[in-house]
Amino acid sequence: MSHVSLSVCSTYEANRVRDAVGECLGCLPAARTLLRPGARVIVKPNLINARPPDTAICTHPAVVRAVAEWACAAGCQVTIADEPGYALLARAEPLFARAGISQACEDLPVRYELLRMGGYVVASVPNPxxxxxxxxxxxxxxADVVINLPxxxxxxxxxxxxxxxxxxxxVAPRExxxxxxxxGFEGLSEAIVDAFACQRPQLTVMDAIVAMEGNGPTRGRPRPLGLVAASGDAVALDAVMEHLAGFEPGEVRVxxxxxxxxxxxxxxxxxQVDGYDIRRAHVPLERPPGLIRHGMPRWVGRVVSRHLWVRPAFDAARCVGCGACAAICPGGAIDMNGTARVNYDRCIECFCCQEVCPADAIDSRESLLARVVVGSSRRVTGRGSADPRR
Ligand code: SF4
Ligand code: SF4
Structure with a gap:
């Protein structure tokens, strides 16, 4: 039996977040036994891009602070680290400052690092x-302990x-x-699982106080869920949050x-879920546009791809010509000529370009058939929840 603890928290006010994180971690025996004096701890938030907290793109600094504070209080040596990758940021300081983390943690004895500074090692995937x-x-x-903060x-x-x-x-950025x-989505999902098998965190604390719905992970809408969740089992935690977000069991392939x-x-x-009755609570998130090709056999996808697509749409007026999208594009589909231009014949609809664009110049566009087919399944079917506290 795995354990997931949930705590209701409707604000990023520092004291409330500290209480919620403490409540969650306090339920996990691993948090007490692993976080001991001298332990080398890496706190790994989601800093996909250097974005401010109100965008709901990155793990909120109040959550990072509360977890780092907990580990520091236990006498651990704490490093906060991530790697947005794709080579736009050469130093850690601007990343953590733009995400509001260095300000939130300024009085804590923590270090900040880009993961690439420690280098990469080749790991064999067990049962790949x-x-x-x-x-x-x-x-x-x-690290002695990795605390994962998605x-x-x-x-x-x-x-x-x-x-x-x-x-x-x-994972190394180029890889x-x-x-x-x-x-295909299946290949990506399975590769993500292979990478996870090589670097499993000992603890996970999820920021679901304000989530993102719709066109995530960078162009969706902030959506208050009012939750902090924690577990020693990252898979169980994801399964619980998927249920709360309205996905069917097995629908999220990862x-x-x-x-x-x-x-x-x-x-x-x-x-076992502590602190929240997930049978009575549902907070369905609007689904992403990429939903359209999920669950579709690849040969069907190939046959219908001319009429059923969701593609990146570039806004030349917003583009600042930084070239980040061209540098990351796995299909080699983007040419730079002052601004970015995409060749859709080479585009594999991965949306990596959208994730790295610092100017919000890349939106998504759906074919007419896609709008018809997928429109109803993306609609949100309910907004609230019953009182979920136990
Ligand atoms: S969606 Fe992927 S393949 Fe298409 S242009 Fe963007 S990065 Fe390139
Ligand atoms: S579309 Fe975005 S990432 Fe690409 S060059 Fe323009 S500003 Fe940079």
């Missing part, structure tokens, strides 16, 4: 699905991004780009594949 080996962060592998968001390729997907940020070119691989528990009948 897609990748026999993967280059992962040496810092994450060498943000709860919808995601065009994986439907939801949470605890498992956040560890994909520990991440290649993995997006593997082909979680289902991780469960099948024995990396955690995805069957909710074998997950």
């Amino acid at each position: 699905l897609r990748l026999a080996e993967v280059r992962v962060s040496a810092a994450l592998r060498d 943000k709860c968001k919808t995601h065009g390729q994986t439907l939801l991004t949470g605890a498992i997907k956040n560890l994909f940020g520990g 991440r780009i290649q993995i997006h070119g593997l082909g 979680t289902a594949a991780a469960g099948r691989q024995g990396l955690g528990e995805c069957n909710l009948t074998r997950v």
Whole structure:
């Protein structure tokens, strides 16, 4: 039986978040036994891009602060680290400052690092699905404790991004780009699980106080869920949040594949949830546009792709010509000529370009058939929840 603890928290006010995080971690025996004096701890938020807290793109600084404070109070040596990758940021300071984290933690004895500074090591994937080996962060592998801090968001390729997907940020940036070119959502999902198998966190604390719905992980809408969730089992935590967000069991392939691989528990009948009655609470998130091709056999996808597509749409007026999208594009589909231009014949609809664009110049566009077919399934069917506290 796996355990997931949930705490209601409707604001990012520091004291309330500290209480909620403390309530969640206090329920987990691993949080008390692993976080001991001298332990080298890496706190790994989701900093997909250097964005301010109100965008709901990154893990909120108040959550990062509360977790770092907990670990510092236990006498641990704490490093806050991530790697947005794609080479736009050469130093850690601007990333953590723009995300509001260095300000939130300014009085704590913590260090900040880009994961690439510690280098990458080749890890063999046990029982691989897609990748026999993967280059992962040496810092994450060498830490005594990794505390994973995902943000709860919808995601065009994986439907939801949470605890498992956040560890994909520990893969070497160039390899991440290649993995997006593997082909199809299934290939990406399985590669994410392979990467997770090589770098499993000891603890996960998810920021679901304000989640993101719709066109995530960077262009969706902030959506208050009012929750902090924690577990020693990242797979179980994702399974619980998917249920709350309105996804069917097995619908999010990353979680289902991780469960099948024995990396955690995805069957909710074998997950004990503390602090919240998930049978009575539902907070469905609007689904991402990429939903359209999920569950569709690849040969069907190929046949209908001329009429059924969701593509990146570039806004030349917003583009600042930084070239980040061209640098990351696994299909080599973007040419720079002052501003970015895309060749749709080479585009594999991975939306990596959208994730890295610092100017919000890349939106998504759906074909007419896509709007008709997928429109009803994206609609939100309910907004609230019964009183979920136990
Ligand atoms: S243009 Fe964007 S969506 Fe298309 S392949 Fe390149 S990065 Fe992916
Ligand atoms: S579309 Fe965005 S990422 Fe690409 S060059 Fe323009 S501003 Fe940079």
